[in-house]
Amino acid sequence: MTTFYTIVSWLIILGYWLLIAGVTLRILMKRRAVPSAMAWLLVIYILPLVGIVAYLSLGELNLGKRRAERAHAMWPSTAKWLNDLKACKPIFATESSEVASSLFELCERRQGIGEVKGNQLQLLTTSDDVMKALIRDIQLARHNIEMVFYIWQPGGIADQVAESLMAAARRGVHCRLMLDSAGSVAFFRSPWANMMRNAGVEVVEALKVNLLRVFLRRMDLRQHRKMVLIDNYIAYTGSMNLVDPRYFKQDAGVGQWIDLMARMEGPVATSMGVVYSCDWEIETGKRILPLPPDLNIMPFEQASGHTIQTIASGPGFPEDLIHQALLTSVYAAKKYLVMTTPYFVPSDDLLHAICTAAQRGVDVSIIVPYKNDSLLVGWASRAFFSELLEAGVKIYLFEGGLLHTKSVLVDGQLSLIGTVNLDMRSLWLNFEITLVIDDDGFGSDLAAVQDDYISRSRLVNARQWLNRPLWQRIVERLFYFFSPLL
Numbered sequence: 001m002t003t004f005y006t007i008v009s010w011l012i013i014l015g016y017w018l019l020i021a022g023v024t025l026r027i028l029m030k031r032r033a034v035p036s037a038m039a040w041l042l043v044i045y046i047l048p049l050v051g052i053v054a055y056l057s058l059g060e061l062n063l064g065k066r067r068a069e070r071a072h073a074m075w076p077s078t079a080k081w082l083n084d085l086k087a088c089k090p091i092f093a094t095e096s097s098e099v100a101s102s103l104f105e106l107c108e109r110r111q112g113i114g115e116v117k118g119n120q121l122q123l124l125t126t127s128d129d130v131m132k133a134l135i136r137d138i139q140l141a142r143h144n145i146e147m148v149f150y151i152w153q154p155g156g157i158a159d160q161v162a163e164s165l166m167a168a169a170r171r172g173v174h175c176r177l178m179l180d181s182a183g184s185v186a187f188f189r190s191p192w193a194n195m196m197r198n199a200g201v202e203v204v205e206a207l208k209v210n211l212l213r214v215f216l217r218r219m220d221l222r223q224h225r226k227m228v229l230i231d232n233y234i235a236y237t238g239s240m241n242l243v244d245p246r247y248f249k250q251d252a253g254v255g256q257w258i259d260l261m262a263r264m265e266g267p268v269a270t271s272m273g274v275v276y277s278c279d280w281e282i283e284t285g286k287r288i289l290p291l292p293p294d295l296n297i298m299p300f301e302q303a304s305g306h307t308i309q310t311i312a313s314g315p316g317f318p319e320d321l322i323h324q325a326l327l328t329s330v331y332a333a334k335k336y337l338v339m340t341t342p343y344f345v346p347s348d349d350l351l352h353a354i355c356t357a358a359q360r361g362v363d364v365s366i367i368v369p370y371k372n373d374s375l376l377v378g379w380a381s382r383a384f385f386s387e388l389l390e391a392g393v394k395i396y397l398f399e400g401g402l403l404h405t406k407s408v409l410v411d412g413q414l415s416l417i418g419t420v421n422l423d424m425r426s427l428w429l430n431f432e433i434t435l436v437i438d439d440d441g442f443g444s445d446l447a448a449v450q451d452d453y454i455s456r457s458r459l460v461n462a463r464q465w466l467n468r469p470l471w472q473r474i475v476e477r478l479f480y481f482f483s484p485l486l
Contacts, residue, residue: 156244
């Protein structure tokens with residue numbers, strides 16, 4: 001009996017070390033950033049069982065077998081459709097500013113579609129303005145409405161949007177609504193999901209959370225886009241979830257969420273529609289055939305219309321494109337660079353690009369919330385402050401609530417707005433969307449919004465920051481250790 005237990009013990013020990021060796025080999029064989037690989041290896045060797053479980057569930061970009069097959073299968077037809085769209089030459093821009101040219105060329109080569117012109121674009125900076133405009137457009141919709149949000153939180157004016165969407169479905173408008181399972185858990189637990197389905201709205205719970213499949217698909221891979229498309233002509237995107245801030249996370253202690261959305265009319269709705277159709281097919285297996293833009297309903301003069309490039313990321317989309325776009329934008333800056341983000345945990349490359357911009361004379365400002373709803377990210381982001389301040393970057397801590405706006409403004413000419421946070425999750429993992437606008441008029445509008453944020457912010461004093469308490473430095477470094485995993 002003693003011999004039996006000895007053999008079993010040795011087999012368990014052998015299996016344990018073989019498991020660690022196997023996971024180590026798997027980490028080393030994957031092409032990933034060295035800091036990320038080192039962080040995972042340290043976690044696994046310090047806390048072996050916890051680290052192995054965490055890596056197998058969170059360490060690799062695993063969309064799941066069915067979704068991965070759909071993502072692979074959809075691209076031949078999507079690529080053909082994009083190629084056919086090039087025949088609509090009047091919608092594509094042939095000129096761009098100096099600061100935008102490299103970025104636009106990158107996007108066209110990697111995505112297969114160039115920037116589109118002749119768009120009307122309006123910035124909406126309050127939730128009431130967004131909801132009222134959205135309700136009005138839904139009420140006027142004639143053919144189709146497609147929506148995707150990370151969070152839909154019932155309550156307040158969000159319920160009026162739901163009512164208008166159901167009314168549109170009842171009068172024959174084809175309505176599709178895709179919501180992230182984790183972000184919109186309150187919605188799916190409420191009566192609204194069934195009420196909408198009964199009214200004729202196609203409601204899809206995207207990337208459904210299922211703990212039984214935790215090792216078969218990465219559970220923290222989320223559908224983080226925020227988009228509304230109406231009649232293939234009107235489009236919305238930006239940082240705002242479909243929530244009324246007065247009813248959302250009131251107990252978090254960070255104040256109301258501050259967001260920015262763009263309302264657009266024009267051919268940009270077509271390029272965003274391609275992204276939505278891909279998302280819908282990946283999630284449901286059903287194909288939506290995007291319609292080409294109707295050139296007869298483009299009343300805006302080309303000289304006054306905005307030129308916009310749509311960039312999408314996530315499994316099935318060009319890998320690393322949004323990260324490349326941010327790097328290209330930062331390196332293109334010659335005078336000014338202003339960035340706003342709620343979660344600042346940049347890659348080493350992006351951090352280096354921002355610091356280099358400041359060191360070569362660019363006036364660089366970063367605006368982040370003073371209080372953050374994520375303890376991990378809040379402390380990890382501060383671990384980057386010393387290097388940024390030393391390079392000459394101005395860091396503003398917004399005190400008017402949780403600044404949730406994601407924006408970049410380069411030289412007052414090139415603007416990036418959308419759903420992408422400056423953290424690893426947005427840059428490498430989630431389904432995200434960013435709009436690139438090449439227009440100094442829109443740049444002025446965005447600059448006014450960013451200046452308002454700065455007026456409600458506290459500038460970090462470099463000297464005082466260097467003299468902060470030792471315990472803060474220790475906590476920052478501790479959470480910095482996990483930054484490649486956030």
